[in-house]
Amino acid sequence: MTHAPVVDVLxxxxxxxxxxxxxxxxxxxxxxxxxxxxxxxxxxxxxxPVQVIALNTLPNYADIQxxxxxxxxxxxxxxxxxxxxxxxLELDATEVSIVGWVENPDTYPMAAKRHSIEYLRExxxxxxxxNVIGAVTRVRxxxxxxxxxxxxxxxxxxxxxxxxxxxxxxxxxxxFRVSTLDMMNIPTTEQGDVDYSQDFFGREAYLTVSGQLNGxxxxxxxxxxxxxxxxxxxxxxxxxxxxxxxxxxxxxxAFADLxxxxxxxxxxxxxxxxxxxxxxxxxxxxxxxxxxxxxxxRLEKLISSDFVRMDYTDAIEILENCGKDFEFPVxxxxxxxxxxxxxxxxxxxxxxxxxxNYPKDIKAFYMRLNDDNKTVAAMDVLAPGIGExxxxxxREERLDVFDDRLEEMGLSKEDYGWYxxxxxxxxxxxxxxxxxxxxxxxYVTGMQNVRDVIPFPRTPxxxxx
Amino acid sequence: MTHAPVVDVLxxxxxxxxxxxxxxxxxxxxxxxxxxxxxxxxxxxxxxPVQVIALNTLPNYADIQxxxxxxxxxxxxxxxxxxxxxxxLELDATEVSIVGWVENPDTYPMAAKRHSIEYLRExxxxxxxxNVIGAVTRVRxxxxxxxxxxxxxxxxxxxxxxxxxxxxxxxxxxxFRVSTLDMMNIPTTEQGDVDYSQDFFGREAYLTVSGQLNGxxxxxxxxxxxxxxxxxxxxxxxxxxxxxxxxxxxxxxAFADLxxxxxxxxxxxxxxxxxxxxxxxxxxxxxxxxxxxxxxxRLEKLISSDFVRMDYTDAIEILENCGKDFEFPVxxxxxxxxxxxxxxxxxxxxxxxxxxNYPKDIKAFYMRLNDDNKTVAAMDVLAPGIGExxxxxxREERLDVFDDRLEEMGLSKEDYGWYxxxxxxxxxxxxxxxxxxxxxxxYVTGMQNVRDVIPFPRTPxxxxx
Numbered sequence: 043m044t045h046a047p048v049v050d051v052l053x054x055x056x057x058x059x060x061x062x063x064x065x066x067x068x069x070x071x072x073x074x075x076x077x078x079x080x081x082x083x084x085x086x087x088x089x090x091p092v093q094v095i096a097l098n099t100l101p102n103y104a105d106i107q108x109x110x111x112x113x114x115x116x117x118x119x120x121x122x123x124x125x126x127x128x129x130x131l132e133l134d135a136t137e138v139s140i141v142g143w144v145e146n147p148d149t150y151p152m153a154a155k156r157h158s159i160e161y162l163r164e165x166x167x168x169x170x171x172x173n174v175i176g177a178v179t180r181v182r183x184x185x186x187x188x189x190x191x192x193x194x195x196x197x198x199x200x201x202x203x204x205x206x207x208x209x210x211x212x213x214x215x216x217x218f219r220v221s222t223l224d225m226m227n228i229p230t231t232e233q234g235d236v237d238y239s240q241d242f243f244g245r246e247a248y249l250t251v252s253g254q255l256n257g258x259x260x261x262x263x264x265x266x267x268x269x270x271x272x273x274x275x276x277x278x279x280x281x282x283x284x285x286x287x288x289x290x291x292x293x294x295x296a297f298a299d300l301x302x303x304x305x306x307x308x309x310x311x312x313x314x315x316x317x318x319x320x321x322x323x324x325x326x327x328x329x330x331x332x333x334x335x336x337x338x339x340r341l342e343k344l345i346s347s348d349f350v351r352m353d354y355t356d357a358i359e360i361l362e363n364c365g366k367d368f369e370f371p372v373x374x375x376x377x378x379x380x381x382x383x384x385x386x387x388x389x390x391x392x393x394x395x396x397x398x399n400y401p402k403d404i405k406a407f408y409m410r411l412n413d414d415n416k417t418v419a420a421m422d423v424l425a426p427g428i429g430e431x432x433x434x435x436x437r438e439e440r441l442d443v444f445d446d447r448l449e450e451m452g453l454s455k456e457d458y459g460w461y462x463x464x465x466x467x468x469x470x471x472x473x474x475x476x477x478x479x480x481x482x483x484x485y486v487t488g489m490q491n492v493r494d495v496i497p498f499p500r501t502p503x504x505x506x507x
Numbered sequence: 508m509t510h511a512p513v514v515d516v517l518x519x520x521x522x523x524x525x526x527x528x529x530x531x532x533x534x535x536x537x538x539x540x541x542x543x544x545x546x547x548x549x550x551x552x553x554x555x556p557v558q559v560i561a562l563n564t565l566p567n568y569a570d571i572q573x574x575x576x577x578x579x580x581x582x583x584x585x586x587x588x589x590x591x592x593x594x595x596l597e598l599d600a601t602e603v604s605i606v607g608w609v610e611n612p613d614t615y616p617m618a619a620k621r622h623s624i625e626y627l628r629e630x631x632x633x634x635x636x637x638n639v640i641g642a643v644t645r646v647r648x649x650x651x652x653x654x655x656x657x658x659x660x661x662x663x664x665x666x667x668x669x670x671x672x673x674x675x676x677x678x679x680x681x682x683f684r685v686s687t688l689d690m691m692n693i694p695t696t697e698q699g700d701v702d703y704s705q706d707f708f709g710r711e712a713y714l715t716v717s718g719q720l721n722g723x724x725x726x727x728x729x730x731x732x733x734x735x736x737x738x739x740x741x742x743x744x745x746x747x748x749x750x751x752x753x754x755x756x757x758x759x760x761a762f763a764d765l766x767x768x769x770x771x772x773x774x775x776x777x778x779x780x781x782x783x784x785x786x787x788x789x790x791x792x793x794x795x796x797x798x799x800x801x802x803x804x805r806l807e808k809l810i811s812s813d814f815v816r817m818d819y820t821d822a823i824e825i826l827e828n829c830g831k832d833f834e835f836p837v838x839x840x841x842x843x844x845x846x847x848x849x850x851x852x853x854x855x856x857x858x859x860x861x862x863x864n865y866p867k868d869i870k871a872f873y874m875r876l877n878d879d880n881k882t883v884a885a886m887d888v889l890a891p892g893i894g895e896x897x898x899x900x901x902r903e904e905r906l907d908v909f910d911d912r913l914e915e916m917g918l919s920k921e922d923y924g925w926y927x928x929x930x931x932x933x934x935x936x937x938x939x940x941x942x943x944x945x946x947x948x949x950y951v952t953g954m955q956n957v958r959d960v961i962p963f964p965r966t967p968x969x970x971x972x
Contacts, residue, residue: 045732045762057606066761067933071585085761086729104657114933116762129706142904142934150932167721167925168932170728179729190655197552199648204963205670205714205737206683206752208970216919218671218707219690220683220714222741225701229692236690239535242741242751243970244681249671255972256632257965264644265512265531266549271735272670276707286707287671296550296607297530297581430590439607457962460632460972467615467633468532468579469607487715498669503629503674505708507721507925 049088052129056121064092065141067171068113070154071106076180079106083115086176089324092131094119101383106138106388107316111154114170115140158496163497166498166507167352174333178495181204181318182483188317189270194308197267197294203253205272208245209457216247216276218286249274253292254474255461258437262446262464263292268293270479278502285480287500294474300410300436304396304472307423307432307437308349310477311394313342318486325487334488340427341486347393354378354417355399357386364390377404382428386426395424406452408461410436410471411443421475428485434475441465514561517594517689521586529598532636536571537620544571546603548580551641554789558597559584574624576619577636580605624959629972630916631963636763639798639846642790643960646783651949653782654735654756657775663731663758668718670737671750673710674922681741682713690956714739715888718757719939720873720926726759726937727929733758735944743967747956750945752965753767759939765884765901766876767940769861772897773814776859776943781808783951790952799953803890806951812858819865819882821845822851842869845894852889860889872916872955873926875901875936876908886940899940905931 045056046062056062059212066085073079077098082091094117096106109115119133126132144150151165151173162169162272169175190200200497222242223229229237238246253269260267277284293310297305317328319341361372361382370379378397387395399417402409409418419436439445444465448455455462483495493499498507511520521527526858532551538544542563550555558650559582561571576581577874584598608616614689614819617637627634634640655665683745687707688694701787703711709815718734734757742749760768783808784791794802826837826847835844843862852860864882869875874883884901903909909930913920920927948960963972 049662065935068726087731089965113931114935124690142930142932144932144933152932159917162919167724167928168728170725177727179664179666183659183666187655187659190652194648194652197514199644200651201644201648201962202737203886204752204965204970206739206965206970206971207972209972216687218685218687220685221690222681222683223690225684225686225688225690225693227655228693237747242743242967243965244968245970247970259632259972260635260644260962263532263633263641265553272667274671278707287669288668376820389838463632465607465618466610467607467617468577468609470530471606497666497725498672500669500671500708502707503709505669505671505674505710505712507669507674507724 044128047087047361048083048085048090048092051092051121051133052088052131054131058121058123058131060121061118061136062121063116064094064134065116066091066114068109069316070111071109073107074136074382081106081109081115083117086170089173089177089180090129093124093126093129094135094138095132096135096138096143100135100138102138105140109140110150111382112146112150113140114142114153115281128293152225155324159491163493163499167358167444170497173328175494177328178483178487178489179497181322181325181487182495184241184318184322184477185314185483185486186270187316189310192313193268193293193318196266198268199264199282200269201257201260201261201264201267202270203250203269204257205250206243207250208243209255212401217251218274218276219232220249251389252290252476253296254476256277257292257294257474258461258464261296262468262470265296268394280502282493283417283481285326285496285501286501288496289479289491291477291479292474294472296472298436299399299471300421300471300473303436303475304349304351304421305432307421307434307477308394308396311423312345312431313376313484315486316345319345329487335428336377337488344425346393347394349394349423350391351396352386352448353398357382357397360386360390375401375403383429385427387429388426392426397422397424405435406433407445407447408437408440410438413446419473420478429480431481432475432477433484434473436471436473439465439469439471512552513548513550513555515839516557516586517553517555517596518599521587523588523596526583526584526601527586527598528581528583529559531556531579533574533580533889534577535576536574538572542570546571546572546574546580548582551635551644552566553593554638554642554645554743554793558589558591558594558598559600559603561600561603565600565603567603567605569841570605570957574605575609575615575869577609577615577617579607580607589790624824624956628958635962638793640959642793643680643948643952644962646787646950646952647788647960649783649787650779650951651735651944653779654775656782657778658733658758658897663732663733664725664729666722666725666732666734667736668721668734669711670715671708672715672721673708683739683741684718685714687714715940716740717755719759719941722757722759722939723926723929723937724759726939727933727935730761731758745967746945749959750957750961750964750966753961754944756941756942756944759937761935761937763901763938764936765886765938768899768901768940769814769816769863769886772848772886772899772940772942773859773861776888776897777810779947780951781810786808792949794952801892802953808823809859809890814859814861814888815856816863816865817851817856822847825855826852840866840868847889848894852894853891857891859891860887863886870900872900872912872918873900873909875903876912890950893946896944896946896950897940899938901936901938904930904934904936906934
């Protein structure tokens with residue numbers, strides 16, 4: 043007997059009259075006075091459950107009448123055309139085997155009723171059983187597959203940059219320390235410092251905040267690479283946009299300038315949003331209905347619109363002259379805040395913006411200095427409804443300019459020895475960007491909080507499961 | 508002008524006579540008395556460089572004659588049929604723009620000569636510029652793409668299980684601690700213990716050793732999931748098979764028993780090996796020529812052979828009666844060592860073995876107890892030439908049996924509360940396995956040491972870059 047995923051049954055991959063076996067969990071059960079029960083059986087393979095009709099002639103019909111949400115079943119059944127509204131096909135059960143009961147249906151945390159998203163978060167091990175988290179899981183998977191496909195089709199190589207590292211990419215990190223030292227018995231040096239030479243790695247080690255610098259070493263040999271892996275920030279931020287552990291995608295491209303990488307960012311976002319609309323229409327319909335009315339329309343708009351390139355300097359002028367009263371005052375040199383970005387993307391342009399050429403003083407040391415000596419070749423992609431979703435730059439490939447910048451920022455050449463080597467030996471212009479995966483999933487689904495688009499969120503005070 | 512990847516030029520995607528621009532790094536330069544130079548230009552897109560012919564009529568021919576390995580170029584050229592042996596196509600340069608020199612060719616660490624693999628490891632930021640590490644990078648990428656594709660085509664969802672965790676899956680871990688506490692000023696409780704309530708997560712937290720337990724929570728809702736992410740072991744092992752940080756693939760399947768998951772492992776290994784032979788013939792030819800003569804033939808053999816299912820108990824009998832003198836003596840109940848596994852796979856069977864049903868006392872607490880009460884439904888895939896490459900099991904889904912096992916092993920019910928919930932609410936038989944990605948890459952390429960198949964290896968005393 044074929045084990046038929048519900049998605050295949052509903053898609054009509056089995057002929058009417060064919061016998062199939064479906065395996066899953068009860069969503070709802072409804073008994074009819076006509077001597078039969080309707081069971082909505084779910085297996086996670088798509089948004090909808092399949093309707094199973096169990097007649098009272100089944101030998102275990104008494105047990106079937108006790109089924110509640112969450113019970114697990116193996117059902118052998120005949121495919122038939124549905125007489126009711128909704129789905130075209132349903133299943134006539136010839137055997138309903140009850141695999142697992144729910145211990146106490148009244149206290150089952152995922153009982154069939156509406157739960158708050160905060161309540162679900164407290165039950166992260168059971169929440170994938172709900173409509174909303176199931177849909178998030180499928181869309182998240184779809185986005186991840188589309189990202190790998192996008193880069194693979196274009197000749198990029200996936201490179202796994204290290205998670206544990208002795209470097210601090212941003213040079214200003216809130217870092218998690220990784221150690222095996224006995225915390226009750228920390229070894230110290232003669233100078234009274236922690237003696238990290240006795241630690242596992244023989245030195246102080248952290249969780250990475252970005253794979254970029256490592257990624258550059260591979261781009262400067264393989265031409266086109268991308269990373270897709272976890273990154274970490276030990277920031278004490280309890281917001282809907284921050285996680286201590288999140289996944290990041292970081293392409294890095296040799297012989298590419300800022301314009302090339304901006305185009306890559308635009309192409310990639312459109313590609314993955316298109317994939318979701320095509321492949322997860324069921325889940326997106328749910329998000330549009332229950333989470334954010336514009337979930338589908340704003341993706342369609344993103345796909346069809348040209349992203350507007352805008353210089354930071356021009357943006358400041360627009361903000362200064364727009365007559366709006368911002369909480370944070372605007373002047374050249376400031377870091378744009380969320381209200382500024384959203385005004386520009388949502389009100390002024392009404393489309394995604396690729397903001398370019400920021401003041402060097404608010405950007406990282408590795409970004410390429412522009413000829414004006416005031417700005418660097420950095421870019422952010424600002425999307426209506428979410429703000430910054432991608433940040434990238436052309437990297438400083440000129441050794442002398444880079445060294446000046448290191449000195450200016452009080453960073454030591456020695457710490458960046460291997461990174462400088464890329465500029466000493468066959469240096470090339472190169473660029474890359476970082477995309478926070480959870481922010482992308484939140485944007486695509488319309489979910490308000492990134493904690494609900496990653497299976498087990500890590501935030502200050504929370505490493506459960 | 509099209510920026511043409513070398514792989515496309517060599518594959519004939521541009522017509523003879525067409526003008527293209529190639530961008531990359533010099534591998535070698537050879538001057539001919541006929542007044543021209545041959546430059547092998549490499550861009551990482553495939554194993555081979557393309558031959559560029561630069562005539563002495565080029566305005567910067569004097570500079571071209573100073574080019575050395577590692578210099579970066581942008582070359583505009585006409586595609587022509589090659590007159591020499593080897594490649595069918597080469598390039599007639601119309602412009603050779605020198606982008607980046609090599610600072611001091613005599614001391615360039617990757618100068619064009621044979622380097623030992625250990626030397627390359629000491630220059631991990633430059634080693635992707637070599638033939639061997641370039642080939643590893645492309646094969647590693649190919650394997651990763653094939654793994655995602657394999658699972659995606661079969662309806663599995665990629666789930667990212669947490670990297671930072673408060674759980675210890677194997678119950679016996681050598682764990683890395685993740686902390687933001689000030690190491691010079693560790694807060695203590697009134698009892699004199701470390702006060703982890705003041706740490707970032709409000710409790711003791713570690714790097715994960717496996718995503719399995721978390722993965723089970725998603726399999727018990729979505730039916731078919733897999734993880735692909737980094738995992739960690741703080742083992743003080745300096746071997747060619749161990750890394751402190753490595754990537755793991757862990758599928759988990761609801762309603763699957765040991766036989767199902769064994770079949771999945773066999774299908775997956777064959778699928779990904781086939782993908783490498785088809786997509787990376789160039790790199791595999793290199794590995795067969797320079798690293799391991801059997802690199803290709805053993806993959807072909809793996810693909811065409813039926814993996815042999817063998818019970819642990821039968822294996823012990825075979826080993827006891829084979830007349831071989833093993834370093835570690837054989838008797839029922841032992842953990843098979845590498846010499847035993849290799850004898851069985853390489854000498855006795857001559858094909859991959861899926862070893863099943865191990866003594867419960869040498870296996871983890873979550874594995875399903877068999878009816879004999881002595882063995883558990885565990886399996887290992889043993890491949891000729893490498894030994895264990897996959898380990899998996901059916902999970903204990905019966906709450907009462909699971910609780911007995913926890914007690915037997917001295918583990919507390921409270922610590923596994925959320926894991927027990929999966930057995931309390933609609934429990935289902937389910938199974939999964941773990942595949943160490945670096946061991947797979949080492950197996951496929953024939954590389955002897957896993958440190959050479961991951962970009963920046965982490966081992967005791969080493970977290971450089």
